Amino acid sequence: MALTKMGLLISPEACIGCRGCQAACKSWNILPAEKTVNLGSYENPKDLMPHLYNKIHFVEAPSDKDPVRWLFISQRCMHCEDAGCMKICPSPGALYRTREGAVGIDKDKCIGCKLCAAGCPFNIPRYDEKGKISKCHFCFDRIAHNMTPACAKTCPTEAIKYGPRDELIAFAKKKGYEKVYGQSDLGGLGALYAFKDAPKVYGMNEKPEIPETIVFWHNVLKPLSYIGVGGVVAASLLHYFAIGPHKDKDEEVR
Amino acid sequence: MVRMIRKEGGVNIVNHWVLAVSCILLTVTGYGFLFKVEGIGYLCGGFPAMRIIHNWVGVVFLVSLFLSLFMYLKESLTFDADDIGWIKVAGGYLSHKAQVPPMGKINTGQKFYYIGLVVFGFGISVSGFLIWIFPENTQWLTLSHLIHNICFIFFVIMVPVHIYLGTLANPGTLRIMISGRIPYTWAKKKYPKWIAEVEGHGDKM
Numbered sequence: 001m002a003l004t005k006m007g008l009l010i011s012p013e014a015c016i017g018c019r020g021c022q023a024a025c026k027s028w029n030i031l032p033a034e035k036t037v038n039l040g041s042y043e044n045p046k047d048l049m050p051h052l053y054n055k056i057h058f059v060e061a062p063s064d065k066d067p068v069r070w071l072f073i074s075q076r077c078m079h080c081e082d083a084g085c086m087k088i089c090p091s092p093g094a095l096y097r098t099r100e101g102a103v104g105i106d107k108d109k110c111i112g113c114k115l116c117a118a119g120c121p122f123n124i125p126r127y128d129e130k131g132k133i134s135k136c137h138f139c140f141d142r143i144a145h146n147m148t149p150a151c152a153k154t155c156p157t158e159a160i161k162y163g164p165r166d167e168l169i170a171f172a173k174k175k176g177y178e179k180v181y182g183q184s185d186l187g188g189l190g191a192l193y194a195f196k197d198a199p200k201v202y203g204m205n206e207k208p209e210i211p212e213t214i215v216f217w218h219n220v221l222k223p224l225s226y227i228g229v230g231g232v233v234a235a236s237l238l239h240y241f242a243i244g245p246h247k248d249k250d251e252e253v254r
Numbered sequence: 255m256v257r258m259i260r261k262e263g264g265v266n267i268v269n270h271w272v273l274a275v276s277c278i279l280l281t282v283t284g285y286g287f288l289f290k291v292e293g294i295g296y297l298c299g300g301f302p303a304m305r306i307i308h309n310w311v312g313v314v315f316l317v318s319l320f321l322s323l324f325m326y327l328k329e330s331l332t333f334d335a336d337d338i339g340w341i342k343v344a345g346g347y348l349s350h351k352a353q354v355p356p357m358g359k360i361n362t363g364q365k366f367y368y369i370g371l372v373v374f375g376f377g378i379s380v381s382g383f384l385i386w387i388f389p390e391n392t393q394w395l396t397l398s399h400l401i402h403n404i405c406f407i408f409f410v411i412m413v414p415v416h417i418y419l420g421t422l423a424n425p426g427t428l429r430i431m432i433s434g435r436i437p438y439t440w441a442k443k444k445y446p447k448w449i450a451e452v453e454g455h456g457d458k459m
Binding site for chain 1: 285287288289290292295300301302304305346347348349350385389390392395396397399400404406407410415418422423424425
């Protein structure tokens with residue numbers, strides 16, 4: 001039985017860029033530190049990594065009105081309702097829906113094919129040293145016990161807020177955010193973003209979608225692969241009984 | 255004793271069955287991946303093991319397909335007016351009254367089947383190896399995945415047709431890929447141009 005669909009509301013305007021969530025995520029999930037290099041920004045590492053499920057993306061968006069505008073955006077698995085990774089994954093149970101609506105991972109069942117990266121509209125999956133998927137799993141082990149995910153738990157400003165998804169949307173609307181990013185994209189994202197500006201200002205895809213070829217594969221090629229076989233077997237039977245096999249009357253067949 | 259003639263040599267027959275068995279194993283495990291069939295995964299010892307089996311049987315398939323090029327490609331790409339006649343009467347499969355033009359060692363349908371096998375067989379192999387070996391490039395991975403699945407459709411449709419035509423629809427045909435030998439009179443009726451060629455050279459009896 002599905003529980004209430006849970007979500008995270010991420011408010012870049014409330015984020016102070018402390019990256020406590022990054023550290024808390026590593027702490028709870030026992031992930032080693034990465035060796036980093038100074039790239040001239042506090043954003044570090046530069047990208048999500050096999051041992052980095054959640055990262056604060058730093059965006060500098062200065063304007064005349066606001067010469068010092070820094071935006072801090074938590075990047076992680078969005079836990080899509082219509083998840084491209086789950087669609088394309090060939091191994092049952094490697095990616096699964098938790099009762100709270102998250103996209104969980106089971107590394108024992110992951111076959112390391114990396115197709116989920118092709119199915120993901122947000123470029124999230126990374127692969128560990130064994131070639132198996134690693135990504136944010138919404139602290140499935142915490143939320144299953146009514147605990148807050150590590151990132152949200154540690155956030156000092158509620159820039160990452162955990163709760164029932166519907167309530168988070170209502171909360172954001174009450175705060176004056178007309179459109180919540182992820183409210184309806186891909187069937188509804190588990191990670192919601194309260195953006196003041198266009199998503200692209202925050203480095204986010206305006207209209208995230210599962211690649212068309214994968215949708216085509218899922219909707220057309222997959223059904224065709226069994227309808228085709230069924231059709232051919234039926235046609236062969238029909239041919240056998242309606243027209244019949246080639247029989248040589250006057251020749252010795254055996 | 256019925257006079258027999260050898261249509262396929264031992265190497266061809268062995269290669270045919272290597273290709274057939276690898277193709278069927280790949281199809282079954284392929285369906286296992288496509289529809290996440292747990293039972294097929296269990297038979298292989300789990301999905302990670304099934305991936306290894308699928309990939310390495312793919313190597314066998316590719317090698318066998320490559321070898322087959324030396325056996326059938328040349329003849330499969332040789333067409334004449336009789337092939338057009340064969341297409342016009344659909345090989346005689348739609349009516350037993352149809353007059354099928356004289357055929358060589360392999361008929362027009364078999365030529366098309368073999369060309370399809372080569373095109374989609376190499377397509378599915380190359381795309382499969384790209385998925386296996388270079389999954390880091392997501393764009394190539396997406397494209398390979400699409401090609402792999404399009405080629406799969408050819409196999410799941412055309413292989414059953416091939417099996418049907420080689421067994422039930424043409425009783426006696428299966429012998430060609432078991433002993434390799436068929437009755438001379440039967441061969442003369444089914445493959446008159448081939449027999450004429452053999453008689454002309456006076457060998458291969």
